Amino acid sequence: MFGGNQLLEAVEASVQARFAAKVQRIELKRDEVLYSQGSDLERVYFPTSGLIGIQAETADGETVESSIVGREGAIGAFEACGSRKFFAEAVVQIPGSAARMSASVYRDLFEQSPALRTAVHRYVEQLMSETRQYVVCNSLHPVEARLARILLESIDKSGLDHTLPLTQNALGRMLGAQRTTVALIISRMQRQGVLSGRRGTLTIEDRSALEAIACSCREALQFTRRAIHAAREPTCEEVIAA
Numbered sequence: 001m002f003g004g005n006q007l008l009e010a011v012e013a014s015v016q017a018r019f020a021a022k023v024q025r026i027e028l029k030r031d032e033v034l035y036s037q038g039s040d041l042e043r044v045y046f047p048t049s050g051l052i053g054i055q056a057e058t059a060d061g062e063t064v065e066s067s068i069v070g071r072e073g074a075i076g077a078f079e080a081c082g083s084r085k086f087f088a089e090a091v092v093q094i095p096g097s098a099a100r101m102s103a104s105v106y107r108d109l110f111e112q113s114p115a116l117r118t119a120v121h122r123y124v125e126q127l128m129s130e131t132r133q134y135v136v137c138n139s140l141h142p143v144e145a146r147l148a149r150i151l152l153e154s155i156d157k158s159g160l161d162h163t164l165p166l167t168q169n170a171l172g173r174m175l176g177a178q179r180t181t182v183a184l185i186i187s188r189m190q191r192q193g194v195l196s197g198r199r200g201t202l203t204i205e206d207r208s209a210l211e212a213i214a215c216s217c218r219e220a221l222q223f224t225r226r227a228i229h230a231a232r233e234p235t236c237e238e239v240i241a242a
Helices: 013-022 103-112 114-140 143-158 168-175 179-191 207-213 217-230 236-241
Strands: 024-028 033-035 043-057 063-069 089-102 195-198 201-204
Touching: 013 089, 013 103, 024 043, 043 103, 043 143, 043 168, 063 114, 063 143, 063 168, 089 103, 089 143, 103 114, 114 143, 114 217, 143 168, 143 179, 143 201, 143 207, 143 217, 168 179, 179 195
Parallel strands: none
Antiparallel strands: 024 089, 033 089, 043 063, 043 089, 195 201
16 A cells, blocks of 8 residues: 555555555546645645646646656645645546555554655755756756656656556646647657657657757756765754754
8 A cells, every 4th residue: 555656655564554554546537626726735646656647736827837746746635734735736647557545544654654754854955956957957958858758757657668648638737838849849759750659659669869969957867866865864853853
């Protein structure tokens, strides 16, 4: 029940045993909305496969994806211990599965598991670093380079191998770009042999070529994640104080 998600896998075996009956394994369906803007935070989701997009919305109703969450993270893990509101929209981009628990159960688990607190602390640091890098990336780099990065990130976080069930509309939201722009870039990559696919699905045929197209943010993100997870583990007192 706790396997497949990197945060939950950190929980001590004795604590897992106490909470196993309180955790549900659910399927995540494409385009399923887990939370909408301003929703009450009632459950916390820990993806074990698939990908969930966090979308921000403008006053005009336009949306763009601010982050993507896979098996390395969770939806609602911070809000459950804070405002208990979700101020964005969480939408399933790639179907998969997740472990789900009520917010109150999560808070109990968080209190009883020092290892989970450490893992969440590191995930917060990782997410903050990713968000900063995404701001730079979206401001400075061309759509083609950002699309290559997003495809590689989606593979890494979803647990999939080479094929991604992502639509051009979904990729447009992730990039903040028009679907027609995304379609042109994908068509060019297909002619180059980098990608193949059919409607709603893309397959990476030449990962090395895709990595060469991706912007430098790809390498920067990987370096930061390695550094965070290789750092000294904070004490319980430091995590609680943070």
